[in-house]
Amino acid sequence: MRAALLALVLASPAAAAPCGGDFGDFLNAMEAEAIAAGIPADKAAEFFAGARPDPGVLKADRSQGVFRKTFLDFSQSLISKQRLSTARAKSDALNDIFTRAEADYGVSRGILLAFWAFETDFGQVQGDFNTRNALLTLAHDCRRPELFQPQVLAAAQLYALDEFDLGTTGAWAGEIGMVQMLPKDILERGVDGDGDGLILLKTSQADAILSGARMLQHHGWRAGEPWLAEVALPDDFDWSLTGLDTQRPTEDWTALGVTPRNGPLAPGLSASILLPQGRNGPAFLAYPNYRVLFEWNKSFVYVTTAAYFATRIEGADPYAAGNPDPALSLDQMTALQEKLAALGHEVGKIDGILGAGTRTAVQKEQVRLGLPADGWPTQALLDAL
16 A cells, blocks of 8 residues: 555645645645545545644744754764763664665664664654644745645655554654654655564664665665765865865875874765864864765754764764864854845855855855955954954
């Protein structure tokens, strides 16, 4: 039934229900879309009956303050000796499952353990938002309906397959289970790892781990390749070459004086130099697999922390924290973004968060002003602008 229902879903893209307006009318429109997508009418009626908006979801969506933390603050708050030892113990205890993930999907166990740890503390904290209501709230809200309306339909499809309960709880944005996957990813790329005929990411470690691995493979993970390596850079390095916008073969980086801190650099691969907190903080070489991780989470700080933790799980040394320049305050970052936008840079939303667009704009202005172009916003840059 799963294959037949999925085929119907993929062949019948839903027309968007009107966002905003009366929530009851919205539910009726979504139910009609679910039936048009091949979900049995009785199952669709059951799925939407009694659903209600959740104001807490919108509050969480509007206030994602965690993304304002620096890499050092964020990584040090998430990575502890206890969490590292637990990850390594899980690797040993579930070796057969992680070996399958590596053999079938090419995804390293370190990466899967890092996301499992950060998303739900190895399944212990999976979220207490009602998933159906969270998804419908975000699908009804007019900020990102094109993202969440398909997720509502996917959840309804999982319900029709007896793989979703109306009382299911998870993250505020609708992610479910131990590795926090959205319903559409579960429907399309979920794996029945324990062979019970169901895909249940909340209760089955095998289902969760193998589904996460399959999702990363789908998004382009390359088997047998690294993702992140800590490096040291010479004092006279050309800082304008750093950042994800610049990719060069590892041999070129070696010729420029880039040296690894843990083992050799991977030959023949293109990579970028990452300076999460500028030239005076930690430095990493990011390989193509690192970029795939943004399909799991869009935050630069989150992804870099998870990628770094994965290397620690697999034996890398702790990073050299260095002594980076102090981070700008929220008000200072907001003022900086306003100045950058006024100069014509695409920084995205003025929110005080150091996202990819702001980093790129900072680096361009540093070059223009003759400052070290490491992409890290400082008081000196703000003063110069």
